[in-house]
Amino acid sequence: MAGEFVVPVLLWLAVIKLLHLGTWPALDRTLGNLSAAAAYPASILLFTLGSWYCGLSGLPVWLALLPFLAAIVYAGSRRFYTRERLQSALSWDLAFLIPFLFMLEVRWINPTISYAEKFMDHAILASIMRLPTIPPLDPWYAGGTLDVYYYIGYWMSGVLGLVSGVPSTVTFNLVLPTVLGLAVVSLYALGHLLLDRYRWLPVLALFIPNPSAIYHILIGDAWFDVLWGSTRTIANTINEYPIFSMLWGDVHPHVMSFFNQGFLLFLLVFACMRWGTLPLRGRALVCGLAALALGSMPGFNSWDVLVYAPVTLVFGLLIWWRYGNLTRDREKSWMMLAAVPPLAIVTYLPFYLQLNSPGIGGIGIVPTPSEPVEFLLVHGFFLAVLIAFCAPDIRKRPYLLLAAVPFVLAGYPAAAIAAVPLVYLLARRRFAATDTLAILGLLIILATELVYLKDNMGETYFRMNTVFKFYLPAWILMGTASLAVIGGWLERADIGRRMPARAGRLLPVLAVALLLAAPFAINVDFGYGSHTLDGAAYLEGSHPGDAAAIAFLRDLPGDHIIVEAEGGDYTYYSRVSSFTGIPAVIGMPFHEYMWRGDEGRISERSADVRRIYEQPSRTIELSRAYNATLLYVGAEERDRYTVSIPTEALELIYDAEGVQIYLCGVEGAEREGSLRKGG
Known part of the structure; x- marks a missing residue:
């Protein structure tokens, strides 16, 4: 792997290990030999929750590291981290690291933020890393926030990138290795509960393909067609399986939630099998961890909670029936059923109260x-x-x-x-x-x-x-x-x-x-650029003008809104907001329509962007209407529109390789202040 990415990877892993070490001691008495395993996903969920509340309170997200550091100091003073204990956890460290390295290789070979949902995934990630507020700014709907979407997985990824000092375009390619590592640890721990030997077998659920993939291989399809065809088997649907989702590379909610699903199943099975041996404190801890996992699911991928809320209730009833015969017994066997659902709601209650999604129509x-x-x-x-x-x-x-x-x-x-x-x-x-x-x-x-x-x-x-x-x-x-x-x-x-x-x-x-x-x-290079962990590196060869301008904008301080071309979904348009996290007036309109419905007036925004570029008498007026401060003119804008803007009334702040960026929507003292902020 290229030397320049060794340091970011090591910093990223150091943060994860710090979180792990800070969480492990609290789980040891209850989970025993499985505590080091559970500490991996539990620590990530706890840090995500803590940093999210920091963002909600307007505090720096790095403050969420302090409880973990304090826990390490305290546990160290009590000689928790002995050589024997650290050696006993080595198998779990390897269970995380080996799949992490496997997926890191995949992302190094195929790293680009360029197709499928990757523009969307990075846009949200970059928006959070640029300004980690709650709810995060919507990068494709100026003035809007992501309270219309389940963004907690992106928040988790973004704050890990922020505290480790890794830029968003590299963070993008460290997320899936982390998710796979955490998922493997969770299912390997589950295997320790289900099996006396061959405990690694449940992990294979993350790596085996479906029979359709085998069929496509047998009929001689190309590798890409094997992957794609095996996930479009049932007519007019998508039937992904975990290893496809990983290889395809979208840092998307349905993928980021893999580890949390595995972790919750581990906790439910652990409670089901060992409830009778746990003290009250241990039962409360298991319930708290289950509530943490379940409560975060609507924020990671709301569809998951429609499955795992009933799953939790089933296991809660099973525990109550098995250990308490459905009575108010001394073992408090009803605790999982009675405590976990309300605790799950309370854990992320502000998220639910903010959520403004159109939801399901029946x-x-x-x-x-x-x-x-x-x-x-x-x-x-x-x-x-x-x-x-x-x-x-x-x-x-x-x-x-x-x-x-x-x-x-x-x-x-x-x-x-x-x-x-x-x-x-x-x-x-x-x-x-x-x-x-x-x-x-x-x-x-x-x-x-x-x-x-x-x-x-x-x-x-x-x-x-x-x-x-x-x-x-x-x-x-x-x-x-x-x-x-x-x-x-x-x-x-x-x-x-x-x-x-x-x-x-x-x-x-x-x-x-x-x-x-x-x-x-196997060929996991889909031809978009390879051998780097920087998902934006390919721009230097394919779109050098945009590459330089985007680098300029990524370093531009201050709060901005940008006008750029809108050209539908799953295209190169909306690339500036995606790579910088600076909100655009409108981008990827079908995504926004799915989130906001008719109330979002998406087509009106698209029409206004065209007017900004093509009707010079309305450029400044409409820019101000959306509080836009930046107007971007590059090859895509000239291709999409007949560009005619009042350059004499705009301040040119960037001009290189066919790209111009103007300051717009402000005047007089406001313009001078914005220029000072923008360099």
């Missing part, structure tokens, strides 16, 4: 469900494992197969497939952790065959977001359950004990070597 019945073959190409591997898991029950009670018949008769054959293992797992009434995870995952994929949440995606793609956003949690739930089932089979087969000791030691080393070599063995 629930609809799916008129055109998935074709069975498509359904199996997405979920077939997990379904096969779970049906095999239920095979003894199927032989004993074949009549339960009739439960699938109503779904077939109603025209929902894919739902019928999911109903088979679901019915048998429910009929067992055992509700072990693995069974419960499988049941919950199956319920999700069955439900999404029957109903969908109404949004503004239109008639053709009416089901796209429902499938997209619900299939990922279903993948994690069914994936961890199925892989735990396989682990149980391997344990009973006693395969590991028959393996020579030397081979047992070499296999993990070989697996790590293969993982770290994989990014170079």
Whole structure:
């Protein structure tokens, strides 16, 4: 890796380790040998929460580091960090670092902020890092804030970048390595609860492709088509799976939430399996951590809470039933059910009160469900494992197969497939952790065959977001359950004990070597520029004028609003606001329409931007109407509009390589003050 990026990476990792060390001692008495693992995701969530409240209070976000530093000093004074204890945590450090390095290699090969949702992802990240206030400024809607969107994942990423001193264009490429590392630690810890051996198996849920990807490989598709085709298997929907989302590289809410999903599942399963051995303080701590994870979900990705709030309630009921027989028992088994939901709401209550999203327009019945073959190409591997898991029950009670018949008769054959293992797992009434995870995952994929949440995606793609956003949690739930089932089979087969000791030691080393070599063995370079961690570096070759002007604007102090060309979504337009975080009058209009609806008057803003560039008599008037201070004229503006601006009435503050930047919207003393602020 290029030497200039070693220091930013080390600073980033140093901050994460500092947070980890500050959190670990508080978890040790309750979580024992799993405390060092839980401290990784818990510390990130705690720092995100603390820094968010700093931003809400108008305080510097770095103050959120102080409690962690104080905790380290206190624990150090009590000799917590002994050599033996630090060595015991080494496996968890490696569980974080190895996938971090794997994903860092992927981002180094394919780092650019240039396609799919990457302009949006970086725009929000840059906006937060430029001015970390609550709610953050919307970079594509001047005068607006991001209270219309779930931005907590971007806040987490941005404040980590701020306190580590890493610029946003590099921070962008450190986020997914961090998310993957945290997710691996969470699922590896979950594996320690579900399995006595082969505890790494649940981690594979993050790395295995769906059967559709295997199909595309077998028919000889190119690598890009394998990735893309396997996530567009069910007609008019998106069916991503974790490793695709990671390789695709969008720093998007549905991806950033992976680690939090894994962490919450670990906590719920831990509580379910060990509640009876925990003192009251330990139970309260587990409930508090679960509330922290659940409470942040609407801010990370609001769709997740629609899954994990019910999941939490199910586990809460299961704990109460198992340990307290649904009574007010001495073990306070009802605590998870009664305490976690309200605590989750209180944790981020100001976020919920500020939220101004149009939300969901209701629930609809799916008129055109998935074709069975498509359904199996997405979920077939997990379904096969779970049906095999239920095979003894199927032989004993074949009549339960009739439960699938109503779904077939109603025209929902894919739902019928999911109903088979679901019915048998429910009929067992055992509700072990693995069974419960499988049941919950199956319920999700069955439900999404029957109903969908109404949004503004239109008639053709009416089901796209429902499938997209619900299939990922279903993948994690069914994936961890199925892989735990396989682990149980391997344990009973006693395969590991028959393996020579030397081979047992070499296999993990070989697996790590293969993982770290994989990014170079497969083609993860999509042709947008590579071999850097700076996501904006490609601009110097493809758009040198913009590259220099954006560098100027990134260093420009003061609060600004910029006028730049608007040219639709998923295009190079809106690039200045995206790379600088300076709000534009309007950018990526369909995104803004999804967030703000008709009340946002998006088309009116787009028309006003055209008038600013094409009607010189209205340039200053309209700029002032939006409080714009900067007017950007580059190649995209000249291509999009017939540029005719009153240059004599504007102050030219930048002119190089075909790009001019004017000061606009202010006059007299205001102009002089802005110029002094802007250099």
